[in-house]
Amino acid sequence: MLRHGLLWLSERRGVYNFVRRNRLAWRMASRFVAGEAVEDAVQVALNLRTRDIGATVDFLGESVAAPPAALAARDKYLAILDQLHTENLEVNVSVKLTQMGFDIDENLCASNVCAIATRAKEHGGFVRIDMESSEYTQRTLDLYRTRVAPQFGNCVGVVIQSALRRSADDIQQLIDEGVRVRLCKGAYLEPQDVAFPKKADVDANFVALMERLLLKGNHPAIATHDERIIRHAQHFASQHGIAADRFEFQMLYGVRRDLQQQLRAGGAGVRVYIPFGSQWYPYLMRRLAERPSNVAFMVGNIMREMWPRS
Ligand SMILES: Cc1cc2nc3c(=O)[nH]c(=O)nc-3n(C[C@H](O)[C@H](O)[C@H](O)COP(=O)(O)OP(=O)(O)OC[C@H]3O[C@@H](n4cnc5c(N)ncnc54)[C@H](O)[C@@H]3O)c2cc1C
Numbered sequence: 001m002l003r004h005g006l007l008w009l010s011e012r013r014g015v016y017n018f019v020r021r022n023r024l025a026w027r028m029a030s031r032f033v034a035g036e037a038v039e040d041a042v043q044v045a046l047n048l049r050t051r052d053i054g055a056t057v058d059f060l061g062e063s064v065a066a067p068p069a070a071l072a073a074r075d076k077y078l079a080i081l082d083q084l085h086t087e088n089l090e091v092n093v094s095v096k097l098t099q100m101g102f103d104i105d106e107n108l109c110a111s112n113v114c115a116i117a118t119r120a121k122e123h124g125g126f127v128r129i130d131m132e133s134s135e136y137t138q139r140t141l142d143l144y145r146t147r148v149a150p151q152f153g154n155c156v157g158v159v160i161q162s163a164l165r166r167s168a169d170d171i172q173q174l175i176d177e178g179v180r181v182r183l184c185k186g187a188y189l190e191p192q193d194v195a196f197p198k199k200a201d202v203d204a205n206f207v208a209l210m211e212r213l214l215l216k217g218n219h220p221a222i223a224t225h226d227e228r229i230i231r232h233a234q235h236f237a238s239q240h241g242i243a244a245d246r247f248e249f250q251m252l253y254g255v256r257r258d259l260q261q262q263l264r265a266g267g268a269g270v271r272v273y274i275p276f277g278s279q280w281y282p283y284l285m286r287r288l289a290e291r292p293s294n295v296a297f298m299v300g301n302i303m304r305e306m307w308p309r310s
Contacts, residue, residue: 007189010285029284032254034276041276058094060277070101074112091125110147117152131159133188161186162206163195182221223250
């Protein structure tokens with residue numbers, strides 16, 4: 001119930017405008033968001049590099065309603081790519097199509113994504129197209145296949161969510177096409193006819209899809225903090241002679257830092273997803289929905305700040 005409520009709230013613009021002005025909500029968000037400026041994200045990436053952990057940078061924002069906002073987001077990404085390159089960091093970003101104008105005009109969206117991919121390619125980098133809610137799944141894969149892949153091949157990859165019933169078919173097709181896939185569970189509230197309602201089924205599907213990607217995928221990214229699944233991936237890889245450099249684990253900034261470090265120390269490839277920017281409200285709500293104790297933590301912080309001990 002709480003998860004559903006938080007995910008429902010994540011899509012409410014009115015609440016968004018209220019929460020964005022709230023200092024305490026920002027304090028909570030800052031646990032999961034690097035900051036509002038490009039420099040904040042780059043600093044986190046530099047810190048991660050000292051621990052030999054990679055990064056993918058996400059400029060927060062989704063569902064833009066007018067072309068200027070999509071163009072501004074594209075330009076922000078171009079600046080991030082240049083700055084990562086200048087700092088001699090690996091050039092790797094994650095992009096949401098609705099931020100690039102997907103809901104306004106698919107041509108605008110494709111040309112923005114291609115501009116970003118062109119710059120990333122010039123810097124020897126990589127662009128991941130994040131996956132949004134299921135109404136976008138087919139359109140996202142279509143845009144990738146028709147507009148992006150022919151020009152940029154493996155400089156750009158996609159994301160598949162184990163929550164969706166269709167994902168087994170998608171994974172098979174993407175494996176056949178040699179596409180680089182990030183596998184995650186899925187962060188959106190979905191209808192039961194398209195997604196598994198039970199978490200146990202989402203987890204079981206994740207394991208099944210992950211095994212297929214490990215065996216046949218093109219450098220898959222296993223994006224989860226689920227330690228049981230991560231251990232299973234490692235065990236499965238060693239059983240099948242799959243070297244640690246043929247796949248990587250990915251986690252979110254602010255979540256399970258201990259596990260990130262432990263996996264890297266054990267020789268696994270680890271990449272952290274670093275979101276930054278002022279549009280952090282929907283992202284924060286999705287993170288809270290994933291772990292109800294985060295809500296208790298936030299409420300505790302707010303109460304401590306409202307009634308500090310004398
Ligand atoms: C790198 C990366 C990229 C992603 N990209 C996308 C995308 O493109 N599209 C999409 O729909 N989703 C994306 N996600 C989000 C993903 O779908 C899940 O919502 C999220 O990762 C939580 O699921 P989990 O696999 O960690 O498993 P869960 O079963 O939710 O959690 C497993 C354990 O991880 C820890 N944990 C998980 N989340 C949190 C949290 N917020 N705070 C504290 N502890 C936590 C807890 O210990 C929990 O018990 C991405 C996730 C990652 C890591």
